[in-house]
Amino acid sequence: MTIxxxxxKDKLNLIESSFTDEGWLTIYESAKSGIEDQSLVYCxxxxxxxxxxxxxxxxxxxxxxxxxxxxxxGDGGYQTNADEGIEPFLFAKSFNYSDGHESYIxxxxxxxxxxxxxxxxxxxxxxxxxxxxxxxxMIEVIKVEPSKIKIRLKYLKEYISIxxxxxxxxxxxxxxxxxxxxxxxxxxxxxxxxxxxYFYNYSIRHLDFIEPWRSQSFIHGKIIINPDETMNKGxxxxxxxxxxxxxxxxxxxxxxxxxxxxxxxxxKDFTLTYFKREVLDKYYNEPNKYEVDGWHVKSKFFxxxxxxxxxxxxPVFLDELSMLPYKEQLHWKQxxxxxxxxxxxxxxxxxxxxxxxxxxxxxxxxxxxxxEHINKKWEHQxxxxxxxxxxxxxxxxxxxxxxxxxxxVKSFCEQMLSITKIMIDRLNEEEISKHITLEPNxxxxxxxxxxxxxxxxxxxxxxxxxxxxxxLRSGLLSHSFSNANKSCLSAIEYFGLTKTNYVETAxxxxxxxxxxxxxxxxxxxxxxxxxxxx
Numbered sequence: 001m002t003i004x005x006x007x008x009k010d011k012l013n014l015i016e017s018s019f020t021d022e023g024w025l026t027i028y029e030s031a032k033s034g035i036e037d038q039s040l041v042y043c044x045x046x047x048x049x050x051x052x053x054x055x056x057x058x059x060x061x062x063x064x065x066x067x068x069x070x071x072x073x074g075d076g077g078y079q080t081n082a083d084e085g086i087e088p089f090l091f092a093k094s095f096n097y098s099d100g101h102e103s104y105i106x107x108x109x110x111x112x113x114x115x116x117x118x119x120x121x122x123x124x125x126x127x128x129x130x131x132x133x134x135x136x137x138m139i140e141v142i143k144v145e146p147s148k149i150k151i152r153l154k155y156l157k158e159y160i161s162i163x164x165x166x167x168x169x170x171x172x173x174x175x176x177x178x179x180x181x182x183x184x185x186x187x188x189x190x191x192x193x194x195x196x197x198y199f200y201n202y203s204i205r206h207l208d209f210i211e212p213w214r215s216q217s218f219i220h221g222k223i224i225i226n227p228d229e230t231m232n233k234g235x236x237x238x239x240x241x242x243x244x245x246x247x248x249x250x251x252x253x254x255x256x257x258x259x260x261x262x263x264x265x266x267x268k269d270f271t272l273t274y275f276k277r278e279v280l281d282k283y284y285n286e287p288n289k290y291e292v293d294g295w296h297v298k299s300k301f302f303x304x305x306x307x308x309x310x311x312x313x314x315p316v317f318l319d320e321l322s323m324l325p326y327k328e329q330l331h332w333k334q335x336x337x338x339x340x341x342x343x344x345x346x347x348x349x350x351x352x353x354x355x356x357x358x359x360x361x362x363x364x365x366x367x368x369x370x371x372e373h374i375n376k377k378w379e380h381q382x383x384x385x386x387x388x389x390x391x392x393x394x395x396x397x398x399x400x401x402x403x404x405x406x407x408x409v410k411s412f413c414e415q416m417l418s419i420t421k422i423m424i425d426r427l428n429e430e431e432i433s434k435h436i437t438l439e440p441n442x443x444x445x446x447x448x449x450x451x452x453x454x455x456x457x458x459x460x461x462x463x464x465x466x467x468x469x470x471x472l473r474s475g476l477l478s479h480s481f482s483n484a485n486k487s488c489l490s491a492i493e494y495f496g497l498t499k500t501n502y503v504e505t506a507x508x509x510x511x512x513x514x515x516x517x518x519x520x521x522x523x524x525x526x527x528x529x530x531x532x533x534x
Contacts, residue, residue, distance in 0.1 A: 001036070001177055003184050007204070008217050011039070011173040015200065018223055019169050020153055025225075027169060028090055028105060028149035036176040036213065040064060043089050045108075046166040050085025051224070058192075058199050058221040060170040065092040089167070090149065105149060107142060111159055117141055131155065134325035136289075136301050161231040170222045171200070176213040181206060184215070197224040245329035247273040247336050249318060257338060262321035262329065271318040272343065277405040279314060279335035287396035294360030295350060302328065305351060309344035309361040311403075313337065363510040364403040370517050371398075371422065377525055386520070387426040397421060404506050412502035413476040416509060420469055420476070423513055445470065457523050465512045468494040 019026045019041065029041040044062035046054050054061070061083050062068075068082025069091070081087050089111070094103040104124035112119075112129065118138070121127040129142035143150045160167050181188060181204065189204040200221020207216045233241075244261040249271050252258055260271065283290035283297050291298040294308045302324055307315040321329055346357045359369045371387070378386040390398055397418045404411040427444045436450040449463045471491035475481040481492060491497075497505045 001175065003186065006175055006177050006184065006215070006217055007186070008173050008175060008202075008219055011171070011219055012202075015171065015198065015219075015221075015223065018197075018225070019171075023153055024143075024150045025153045025156060025169075026148065027151050030147050035210075037174075039173045040171070042170045044168050044170065045087040045089050045160070045163075046168050046224070047085035047087070048164055048166070051166050054085075054166075054168070055196070055199060055224060058201050060168070060222060061086045062088060062168075062170065065094070067091055087165075104146075105144065107144070107149075111156075114159055114162075115141065115155060133327075134301060135328060136299075156225070157228060158231065158234045160225065161227040161229075162234050164227055164229075166227065167225040168222050169225070171219065173217075173219040175217050176207065176210070177215045177217075178212050180214045186215075193221070197226065198222070243326045244322060245326065245333045247318060247321065247333065248338060249273050250339055260318060262318050264319045264322050268319045269317070272315050272339070273318050273321070274337050274340045275314040275316065275332060276335040276337055277312065277314055279332055280308070280402070281405055281411075282331065284400045284402050287400035291399060292402070294346060294362070294365045301325070307343045307347035307351075308365065309346045310340075311362055313340050315340070315343045315347070362403065363507055363514070364401065367419075367510050367514050367517075368398065368401060370514055374517050374521050374525070377521070381525055382431075384428060384431045386428055387422065388428050390422075390426065403510060404503050407500060407502045409499075409502060410479050412506055413479045415506060416469075416472065417476045419509060419513060420473055423516070424466060424470055452520075452523060455523050459519055459523075462516050462519050464494075465516065469509065472497075 014026075026041055027043040029039065031037070031039045042060065042062065042064050044060070044067075067088035067090075068086075069080060069088050071079045071082040073079065087108075089108050091106040091108070092103070093106060095101065102124065107129070111117075115131050117129040118132055119127060119129050125144075125146045127142075127144040128140055129144075130138040131141050132138055139152075141152045141155050156167060177184065186204060188206065189202065191202050193200050193202060198221065200219055200223075203216075203218040205216055205218075207213050244263040246259040246261045248257045249260045250258040260268070262268075262273075280292055280297070283292050289299055292308065295305060297304045297306055304324055305317065305320045316332075321332060324332070344361050346359075346361045349355045349357050360366055375385050375387050378384075401415060401418045401422070404415055424444055427448060429444050429447055432447045432451045436447060436454055438447070438450075442450070445463060445466045448466070449459075452459055452462075468491040471487040472495070473488075475484050475488045475492070481488065481497065484492060495505050495508060
């Protein structure tokens with residue numbers, strides 16, 4: 001053991017840091033490296049009426065393993081806490097039963113309930129407590145291990161501030177050395193250290209009654225964490241002081257952009273703000289968490305009304321953004337753009353006039369609407385679906401399908417693979433085969449072609465489109481068209497695909513897919529349905 005270690009310099013540094021490190025506070029630690037190195041950190045809550053006297057000495061009052069909650073006195077009296085004004089925060093528990101033993105430490109239930117903490121546990125010795133925020137994100141608040149417990153300081157500060165109580169971290173450190181103080185050239189010391197928020201004794205002394213140990217260093221005391229007297233409401237629950245991001249809503253006389261916060265207030269009801277379409281990529285990319293349609297972005301935690309029926313931008317009424325948690329408002333803010341003109345006809349009819357329109361306007365949303373509609377109509381007429389339903393695990397392919405928001409090859413490939421799977425892979429070949437004469441090598445598109453011909457019709461352009469979409473597949477799978485095979489090169493030429501027109505090509509594929517659905521509907525289904533040419 002070094003002299004510095006014997007002098008407990010590492011423990012003095014802990015005391016100086018108030019046991020905090022990167023926002024975490026150590027509230028329990030038990031370490032024992034043999035008789036020569038022992039330490040214990042524990043804690044308790046102290047009432048404001050008790051704090052003045054509690055600061056005056058190094059007495060913990062609380063006892064590890066005997067926290068005194070509850071206490072029953074010899075005369076039968078019942079008391080919630082053994083010492084008035086002292087409240088346990090941790091409870092050291094130990095159980096001996098017929099076939100074993102178990103020890104662990106519990107957290108006071110009141111703190112857990114205050115923040116509605118969610119507990120995840122491997123076992124009683126290893127547990128973690130999480131606060132779940134407005135977006136469902138899990139924020140770790142307490143880490144429990146057999147020999148150490150840490151708590152996130154800002155949550156503890158809120159708790160004691162709202163309750164107007166104090167938090168005491170109690171500590172006891174001791175080390176022994178086989179060297180004498182003279183050999184280490186250290187003087188005997190017995191000193192009391194005190195200040196407004198700490199009180200501890202630091203002792204260095206001879207030891208002549210425990211062989212082979214000849215000297216001892218010892219620190220015993222506590223530090224106090226004070227409540228924030230200005231905090232009247234927990235910041236996690238202070239809705240009156242909720243933050244609101246500011247968004248662009250117009251221009252002043254000098255041509256400068258006007259920013260307004262999104263708080264619901266009179267005069268903002270029909271104020272519009274606009275966003276790049278890339279703002280939706282986050283939601284499309286996580287279809288298990290979010291749902292996007294022509295009029296909303298939805299999750300388990302919020303619903304935002306949007307106009308997703310304009311091809312080049314997203315209009316939103318300013319006060320609708322107040323429904324988002326502030327953190328989510330900031331996501332939208334980074335995609336905010338200068339004002340554009342108005343909203344779509346569909347959004348106006350639906351959200352302003354309250355008249356539900358038949359279908360959305362943008363090509364990707366209209367395709368999804370048409371696809372589902374024709375499949376239902378087909379099943380009603382024939383008793384089977386033209387396109388086999390996606391499995392529950394695959395359904396995100398459909399919900400996340402959208403027109404790429406930028407000229408990005410990865411996004412283009414992912415979305416066009418999805419439309420290929422939906423339009424070709426999911427063709428109900430089994431049912432189609434029942435109505436045609438099959439050749440040995442007939443596959444999905446060939447079967448569909450024969451099915452069309454069985455109705456005394458021919459749609460060569462439709463079949464060519466589907467074949468070329470299928471040919472494009474190899475490039476889509478590799479997210480690259482630089483080493484395309486012969487079939488893929490044919491598809492590239494057919495669609496006019498270049499490195500600079502991924503969005504336009506995707507739009508073309510959506511439009512041709514809609515034409516395909518319209519054509520099949522015209523041939524096979526009795527009642528006519530509203531179609532879309534682009």
